[in-house]
Amino acid sequence: MKHLTIVVPDGQNNISSITGSYEIWSRANLFWKEKTGKNLFKIEVAGMSKEVEYEDGLFAVRPHTQITAIAKTDLVLIPSLNHNYRTAVKGNQALIDWIAGQYKNGAEIASVCTGTFLLASAGLLEGKTCSTHWSVAEHFRSMFPGIDLQTDRLITDENGIYTNGGAYSFLNLLLYLIEKKYDRPTAIYCAKVFQIEMDRHSQSAFIIFKGQKQHGDEMIREAQALIENNVHERVSIEHLSSRFAIGRRNFDRRFIKATGNTPLEYTQRVKIEAAKKAFETSRKTINEVMYDVGYSDVKAFRDVFRKVTGMSPLEYRSKYNASGATPTPLPAGRP
Template sequence: MKHISIIIYEDVLPTAVSNTTALLMSANEAVVKRGGPAPFQVELIGAGGKNAQREIPVRFYCSKTISDDFDTDIVIVPPMSTGPGDIDELLSKNAKLISWIRQKYDEKAQVISLCTGAYFLAECGLLNGMPATSHWGAIEDLQKRYPLIDFKADHVVTYSASIVTGGGGFSSLNALLYFIEKNCGKDISIELSKFYALDYGRTSQSIFTIFSGRRLHSDDEIHKAQSYIEKKFETDLSVEQIARQVNMSKRNFIRRFKSATSLSPIEFIQRIKVEAAKKAFEDGETNIAAITYRVGYNDLKTFRTIFKRITGSTPVEYRNRYKTQAAV
């Protein structure tokens, strides 16, 4: 039986804790029904005291804290409910927890982060030189903070021998399904995915991504260029035209743009256009050709190719899944 420590810290997301616990306990039940021994001993481990009270009416009772002396096989770090502006404070007040995670990893425990729990693994250096994922909305900030990590914005799960990271929101439960499959077998993992209506085998979270503009940098000229693109994206923009707006050579502009945003100017333009098209589909527009031309593409095939590469879905699939009202 493997001992699993689910970490409870002050700003932990309660639903993630309950869902994680439920999925692991269900794995135990499924294995026992098949005549096997329960594979997991699941405990809540407090980063502070044994009682963790959230501002909503939920209280977690932890059987141990990280100050206690105990062995564990797996450490699971759930996501946080903290907003982007509070990350520094959260990491600072959880310095002891971050050191503890590193210690347990050095003692050969497997470590799993769910969604924004990746901040803790990144902060203690466990992900340096490795692929990792998190919530799509946190990837840009994570990339800026931890440039030695190869963040995969579209991945639902990344894994190595001892570290697993899960993507955003409930898609991170796929990381737990992966873990359960490795420890209990594929049949158990599939059974649980059906019972909990989880999308077994999902590999990309791109379809859920909302492009936020990559503004977490301090290059004023590139900010101006981004604003110009956001205003003029429906036209036939060229890199040379944008570079002239900020009085740069094309070569220097491309270099500075990619340094600031981690995207080339062309990639940025494509993402702005696709985001506008997604919004049109969500608003109930159904004419793909009309949307294609309005966001600045003259060729439907090119638009479909770029749309699928960025979202993981064809325009038709996205429209049918997310339209919210009948077309007028």
């Protein structure tokens, strides 16, 4: 029988990815046993403490065992750390060392949301690709510059290391892993029981782009402000670089170093973020929104919008604008 370890770090306050992972994987195991007559995995929740409290003591998790009692496991699942990732990294060195040791001994490691910070601290992501919650991307890049962070990706899978995007997207990571470790019918069964949308691959539509500002290049900060304050205009990158008396190539290089985006990519993301908000909150047509954010070519606007969000402007408006949606009537019932 294979072994799954769901770890419980000290000093963090996210319980849903622990309980959710345990419940869904247990259901997959039960479904598999009904088909084959045996469990595929032994599932254990393991930590460094006998009890870990969450939400200011409202909830608590009492792990099955200590990590020191598990000499070998096949798959380690690291839960989300919410926004306590810095504290969690400092207070869980023994767990980090254990995770690194398990990977060295052949275990696969999966991290949920900001659990990627523990995974990165174990040295297992250097030179690799990973994802995490889009809201902490800037902090992640500053702490781990040698890792290729791709927040558009919902799930990454590289050399026995799995990561995923933010919050409840861990449900999609679980289905992905269950399909790999059990089979497709088991994953479909779990998707139906827990009503999880299958085969999601991107978190682009959920990203709120605020711009990367945690850098020390004042000139680039000024350039960012000019882009953001002139979202309704068509921005010329050549004009922008000449305004700061710097060549285009050097301007691009400094912009990428500071923000992680080229000036053109940054401009596109700012404009598309403004378009998203317009689609969410107004009754403006697609053409009206397009002109408002400085585009005059429908195809160009549609292509950039889809590249940034993974959806067409029409799909996005239909999904997120309540005034444009037609509610499904509830069945009649007794008062």
